[in-house]
Amino acid sequence: MMVRGTFSLVILTTILCIIGFSSHALKEDSFNDRKASTFMSQINSRKMFRGINIGNALEAPTEGAWGVYIRDEYFSIIKNAGFDTVRIPIRWSAHAKQSKPYTIAESFFKRVDHVINKSLEQGLITIINMHHYDEIMQNPTSHKERFLEMWRQIAERYKDYPEDLYFELLNEPHGELTDSVWNQILKEAISIIRKTNPIRKIIIGPANWNSVYNLEMLEVPEDPNIIVTFHFYTPFEFTHQGAEWVNPSPPVGRKWTGTEDEKNQIRRELDIAYEWSKRHDNITLFMGEFGAYSKADMESRARWTCFVAREAEKRGIAWCYWEFCSGFGAYDPIRKKWREELLDALVPRVEFYVSVETDHGSFTGEGWYEKGSYATIRFEEVKIGFPIAYILDHFEGLKAEDRIVDEKTVEVYVDEDRVVKAVWRKDYTLLILLIFILVCIISCVVIILYRKRG
Ligand code: GLC
Numbered sequence: 001m002m003v004r005g006t007f008s009l010v011i012l013t014t015i016l017c018i019i020g021f022s023s024h025a026l027k028e029d030s031f032n033d034r035k036a037s038t039f040m041s042q043i044n045s046r047k048m049f050r051g052i053n054i055g056n057a058l059e060a061p062t063e064g065a066w067g068v069y070i071r072d073e074y075f076s077i078i079k080n081a082g083f084d085t086v087r088i089p090i091r092w093s094a095h096a097k098q099s100k101p102y103t104i105a106e107s108f109f110k111r112v113d114h115v116i117n118k119s120l121e122q123g124l125i126t127i128i129n130m131h132h133y134d135e136i137m138q139n140p141t142s143h144k145e146r147f148l149e150m151w152r153q154i155a156e157r158y159k160d161y162p163e164d165l166y167f168e169l170l171n172e173p174h175g176e177l178t179d180s181v182w183n184q185i186l187k188e189a190i191s192i193i194r195k196t197n198p199i200r201k202i203i204i205g206p207a208n209w210n211s212v213y214n215l216e217m218l219e220v221p222e223d224p225n226i227i228v229t230f231h232f233y234t235p236f237e238f239t240h241q242g243a244e245w246v247n248p249s250p251p252v253g254r255k256w257t258g259t260e261d262e263k264n265q266i267r268r269e270l271d272i273a274y275e276w277s278k279r280h281d282n283i284t285l286f287m288g289e290f291g292a293y294s295k296a297d298m299e300s301r302a303r304w305t306c307f308v309a310r311e312a313e314k315r316g317i318a319w320c321y322w323e324f325c326s327g328f329g330a331y332d333p334i335r336k337k338w339r340e341e342l343l344d345a346l347v348p349r350v351e352f353y354v355s356v357e358t359d360h361g362s363f364t365g366e367g368w369y370e371k372g373s374y375a376t377i378r379f380e381e382v383k384i385g386f387p388i389a390y391i392l393d394h395f396e397g398l399k400a401e402d403r404i405v406d407e408k409t410v411e412v413y414v415d416e417d418r419v420v421k422a423v424w425r426k427d428y429t430l431l432i433l434l435i436f437i438l439v440c441i442i443s444c445v446v447i448i449l450y451r452k453r454g
Contacts, residue, residue, distance in 0.1 A: 048125050048227075048318040050309075050347060051085025052078055052330065053289060055323030058112065059089035059131035059171075068326050068333075072118045077331065078324070079122040081338060082347035086124045087288060087320045088115060089131035089171060092150050102149040109157060120164055127203065127288075127320075128154070129168035137175035144185055151189050159196040167193060168203035168288070172210050172231065179207045179217035190221055203286060205229035210288065212272045220283060228277070229288040231322075232308060234269050235262075239304070242295030243327075256292070256300040258307060266308055274315040287312050291322035294329070298341050306345035321346055352414050358422035360390045369414040377420055379408040387434055389427040396421040 054074060060066035070088075078086060095108035112128070119126040130150065136143035151169070158165055169189050173182045186204050193202060202225060206214035210231040220226055233239040235256075242252040256262060277285050290308050292301040305321070312319045321342075325333040330342040350371035356363055361384055365377040382392040392408060397420050401413035412418050 048085045048286065049313075050083050051087055051125070051127075051318070051320035052083050052346075053087045053089060053320050053323040054325075055089055055328070056326035057088075058115070059091040061091065061094055063111070066326065068324075070115050074324065075119045075122040075124060079124055081343060084123075084125060085127065085318070085320060086119050087127040087129065087168070088112075088119070090128055091132045092130050092154070093133045093135065093146075096146070096150050096153075098146075100145075100149070102146045102153075104150060104153050113157075116158070116161070116165060120162055123164075125164045125166060127166040127168050128158075129171050129203070131171040133170060136170070137173065137177050140177050140181050140185065144188075147185065148189055148192055152192050155193040155196045155200075163200065166201040166203055166227070167197070168205075168229065170205075173205070173207045174209045177207060179214060182207045183217075183219040187219070187221055190223065190226075194223075199225050201225050201227055203227045203229050203288070205231070205288065212269050212276075215273060215276045220280060227284045227286050228280075229286045230273055232269070232287050232290040232312075233292075234266060238296060238300070239292040241293060243293050252295045254300075255297060256304040258303050263307060266311060270308075270311050270315055270317070273317065285315075285317045287317050287319040289322040290319060291328040294327050298339075302341040302345040305342060306348075309346055352417045354412055354414060354418045354420070356420050356422065358424070360384055360424050361392060361422065363422070365412075371414055373414050374403070374411040375414055375418070376405075377410050377412055379422065382408050383427070387431040389430060390424040391427045393423045393425045396423055 054068070054070055056066040057063055057068040057070045060068070063069055075086065090112060092104060092108075096102045096104045116126055116128065130147070133143070133147065136147050147170070151167075154167070158167075169186055170177075170182075177185075190202055190204075193200070202223070204218070204220070204226060205228065206212075206218040208214040210229055212230045212232075215228070215230065218228065220228060237250040238254045238256050240246050241250045241254050243249050273285055273287075277283050287308075290305075290312075292304050294301075309319055309321075321330060322328050323330075325331045329339070330346060331338050351368045352371060354366060354369055354375040354377070356366050356377055358379075361379050361381060363377060363379045365375055367375070369375045377395075379392055383389050395404070395410050397418070398404075398410065399413060399415075401415070403411040403413075405411060410420065412420055
């Protein structure tokens, strides 16, 4: 009787234990249901940082005349390469009537609308300027009215456009457009634009081809939405060697090896802009053009471009490379590929380390990854050990961007050094089953022995 009672108790306890453990296991969320921990999504500051000019297109006498026609896909190519800004030089003066009211051709406006829209669609800050208005450089007095009237039309046309569209008044004022004449005209242009675009970002630059040496003479109107631009091609003999449009054209063969003297020359000029901005309420600076022509050797070009870009960044100066796919081109439109040396110089590849913490199991995928990519962490098994097993339960340290592929695989978004922790739980099912079998065997033996005695 006593043995029978003990036997029933053992069986009952074993069954209860099995039910208890398996319901505990079921309570655990399955991999597919488990949500990655939410986290604050990155705030997009919308600030200009790294940009590129789509030059030799809309500032040519007609688009395509200088070999560049802006294709819609250029904007995604630019965006995907890591740029946040595009500057689109435009020769409005070739598409506006010579006499009052200096009407800009509707067909041209439509083309510009399209280009701006494609750029904004990619989330790029989009700068349109007035480029190659050569006549105003020669005769500011007689072209001032036309200049202002063109801006009145442009401002009216784009007044309802998103704030990511910026206006830049005039590329590289020079010649008769001296500091004082330019100061006067730019003030009038800004007040015309402000009537329809009260808070749009307006970019202005000094005379003498947007030289840093003329910043001192630039009069910046009181307005919180003004950005000041300068262009940077120092040393000119290097960046413009063999340039057909420069007379006399600097001889080819000049290298830029990055000696201390060469670097200091660049630092000194950037410091002029930086110091000037500090003395002017830290007004936002924009290096709207810099680049080295393709007649220079690629190694020197890449070295110079990288150095200038990093030095500008150190001083908090946003920049725009001159230019996308023409003579200075960082992109080869024939091969449809970036010139890697220049792209790397402009937007350095950033890599982060993805590591895995785990008490059990083996996995693949730990290592260095490029920023913006996904690292695939894959465990070889989800259950190990005997008779107490370890089950891969879930991953800790995940972000909303990460993707859980299956119970042993997770794709980790690389935006910084990442640590993913694999959490395992103990599973006693097998052990209990073994105990149960053992108990059964013992019970049977006891019963048999008992019966034999009886
Ligand atoms: C200026 C000119 C442009 C030229 C570039 C480099 O922006 O307007 O046509 O290609 O400088 O010299």
